[in-house]
Amino acid sequence: MSVSDEGERRLTVVPTTRVAFSSPTGTTPHRLPSPQRSARNSGGRVIWFLRHYPITILVAAPYALLFVPMAVFNANPQTAFILRLLSAALIGTLLVETAAGMARPGRRWRPGIAAVNASHCHQYLVARLVAVVSIAASITGARAGQGTIFTQLGDEVAASPVARVAALSAGWSYLAFALLLSSFLGGLANRTRVLGWIGLLVAGQIATAALTGITSPLFGFLSFVAGAGAICGLFRLREVVILGVVLLLAWPTLFAVRNDIRVDGGVSVADDVSAQDRMRLDLQLAHAAEYDVPVDVGQPGPSEFVRYGLVPRILDADRPTISTGVLINQYLGGSATSSYSFLALGNVYFLVGWLGVPVYFAGWAALALLLLRARGAPGPIRLSLFCFVLAGPLLWSSGYPDAMIAFLQHTVAALPVFALLLLLKNRMPGRHSVDRKPEVRWPLAADLRTTWRA
Numbered sequence: 001m002s003v004s005d006e007g008e009r010r011l012t013v014v015p016t017t018r019v020a021f022s023s024p025t026g027t028t029p030h031r032l033p034s035p036q037r038s039a040r041n042s043g044g045r046v047i048w049f050l051r052h053y054p055i056t057i058l059v060a061a062p063y064a065l066l067f068v069p070m071a072v073f074n075a076n077p078q079t080a081f082i083l084r085l086l087s088a089a090l091i092g093t094l095l096v097e098t099a100a101g102m103a104r105p106g107r108r109w110r111p112g113i114a115a116v117n118a119s120h121c122h123q124y125l126v127a128r129l130v131a132v133v134s135i136a137a138s139i140t141g142a143r144a145g146q147g148t149i150f151t152q153l154g155d156e157v158a159a160s161p162v163a164r165v166a167a168l169s170a171g172w173s174y175l176a177f178a179l180l181l182s183s184f185l186g187g188l189a190n191r192t193r194v195l196g197w198i199g200l201l202v203a204g205q206i207a208t209a210a211l212t213g214i215t216s217p218l219f220g221f222l223s224f225v226a227g228a229g230a231i232c233g234l235f236r237l238r239e240v241v242i243l244g245v246v247l248l249l250a251w252p253t254l255f256a257v258r259n260d261i262r263v264d265g266g267v268s269v270a271d272d273v274s275a276q277d278r279m280r281l282d283l284q285l286a287h288a289a290e291y292d293v294p295v296d297v298g299q300p301g302p303s304e305f306v307r308y309g310l311v312p313r314i315l316d317a318d319r320p321t322i323s324t325g326v327l328i329n330q331y332l333g334g335s336a337t338s339s340y341s342f343l344a345l346g347n348v349y350f351l352v353g354w355l356g357v358p359v360y361f362a363g364w365a366a367l368a369l370l371l372l373r374a375r376g377a378p379g380p381i382r383l384s385l386f387c388f389v390l391a392g393p394l395l396w397s398s399g400y401p402d403a404m405i406a407f408l409q410h411t412v413a414a415l416p417v418f419a420l421l422l423l424l425k426n427r428m429p430g431r432h433s434v435d436r437k438p439e440v441r442w443p444l445a446a447d448l449r450t451t452w453r454a
Helices: 003-012 035-040 044-052 054-073 079-099 109-118 123-143 149-153 161-169 172-185 191-212 216-231 237-264 281-290 302-310 324-331 343-352 356-373 380-394 402-427 443-453
Strands: none
Touching (some): 054 079, 054 216, 054 281, 054 356, 054 380, 079 281, 079 356, 123 161, 123 191, 172 191, 172 216, 172 380, 191 216, 191 237, 216 237, 216 380, 281 343, 324 343, 343 356, 356 380, 380 402
């Protein structure tokens, strides 16, 4: 073979991936995956959709997985109404999230969010302190009567100074999760330690539910943790599915335990209502179709948003309780010692009308998008606010206007923690998190010891 023939042959040969990327040592360096290849691996397309359409997913998930199947299986006559209501909400979220230019993933988002959160080198310590305070405050407040079914039946507010001080940390369980998530994304804490602390937060919620006799905050928090964790890559999709299955299987037992707690506290429960009946949330939502909307039940307006959302109760101790569920129950002919909800979508429809449904959820999507994507990847403060926004649609039994007030309350309660994060970042930028130390056999116990010392 001539030299020219050999050269021509070399030019026509298409090299394989191993040949093209081989090194002089004979090893094959790791090739960075393209966005398209990443989207095909390990459920990447699902994760991509979760991160670019977070509010759409969180609004649609409970209806697609539970409410609508229950309505179809039991031949609910208002199934079409439920589907129209869900479609109206999704129109608002999809329009906002699609119009924001999120059709393609940002290549630098994950490296960017790691760098931004790693710069807050003490946030893992702050996250642990917030977690401990939130668990202690929620349990202490519940023992003092704050938010219990027994206090609600008496139409009272827990007047104990301990309960009022504990109320100052409202929403800190969500804040602690957000800071733990930020620490994980910034490489300041590994997944095992973060999951251990999340387990402690869930245990605190379980203990609080046992004291209050109310399980909806527990399920709301678990839904929030699963949704936010999946969006930000802390949980795998199959882990979220397993959690949902476990909760469904455990619900009859939890329902019986909750009823026993209420009976022991002197509260009567309906013997003819089973755990399966309580799962028929589609009936609760469909009940809203029977009324001409919008309905004025005396729900809070802008002035109440400011008073209840921005002013802590310890500074306004004489203000009455506010609950849209109680107002709806009174409008339906019930008493002021009980509440009723058409769920988040149904409440918006009932109080604002058809047009209010897409507008309300479009607003939630716009706020979430602003916090998640504006000016690059979010740091711990913006990520915390983003988690507060995610909690709104996940509060199945509230929606407008209670979720908006809760967002303001959580933000105000988190201001001291945000100030501490900024102070530590500015004053001690060179120190590192305690998680940089070598791994120990019992990492959660080591974290508790260092948190106690701090």
